[in-house]
Amino acid sequence: MKRIAVDMDGVLADVYEQFFKLDERDTGTRKTRASVAGIKELEAFPHGHQHVLSDDFFRTAPVMADSQRILEALNKQYEVFIVSSATEFPKSLSEKQAWLGEHFPFISWRQMVFCGSKTIVQADIMIDDHFKNLDHFTGQTILFSQPHNILADAGRHQRVKTWMEIEKLLL
């Protein structure tokens, strides 16, 4: 059974929606995805770092469209691990585990990995929105489109824009 390492932020959890919402609360205007295209997340939003550190930022993130149904199907045909960069923001650890428990109850604690660097991950397939995680990975790499990566050449990674595309690719 092939093993897939699935990222959380930007793949399962719609963190951009959180940034847009909090930025709008601060500034009174809502940025568009086009306006932050090609800019790193924490550079695109002036108070982004502060927002990431705030209570419930990760706990209340919306779920990416179709990810629940498709991940549940993947979970039957693959060995799924959810691998999330989390230790940079210690408070996020328990929020992320609770969030997974609420939205992806078929994922057991055995399938969760909260880390800093993903270089230690051994799997066959990695789905992530960050080049820094995919570039060193030697297996099959799927780049999930998000504004920060949208202008870059995907290179050897397969770019997908939606979970429906992952479904077509892997199921």
Place this chain on the structure above:
Amino acid sequence: MKRIAVDMDGVLADVYEQFFKLDERDTGTRKTRASVAGIKELEAFPHGHQHVLSDDFFRTAPVMADSQRILEALNKQYEVFIVSSATEFPKSLSEKQAWLGEHFPFISWRQMVFCGSKTIVQADIMIDDHFKNLDHFTGQTILFSQPHNILADAGRHQRVKTWMEIEKLLL
């Protein structure tokens, strides 16, 4: 640079001391390491599961003798990752990260991995007190002696009883 995956409970953190202390508080008598030899941790202590779930169990665990000095030296010659089974007890996540920050401040958040199963870990060397983590690992394996494993044949794993032995082996 070779990568080492170092376990926390039973290798860096003296969780037996926590079990002995809390068991003595409950029963009025203190068990010895000999009396729990060969018995799984949570079977050796009647209220062990409850203790593991209690506040500060992991946060206040004593540090294993010599582990700070020797891990700091290893950290200069190896790529060190601290890999801890933690997601079974969600509350332990932040306690463990805070504990590492206090006792091993030279370990950055980039070097921490909190997971359920360690099958996903890719490294050259693994130091752990549990066969379930070492047995599937294809690199060099070092079994850290603890009462629960002390009666078993170490098999292909190199058994060490102290951090001084790790120092001799790897430095």
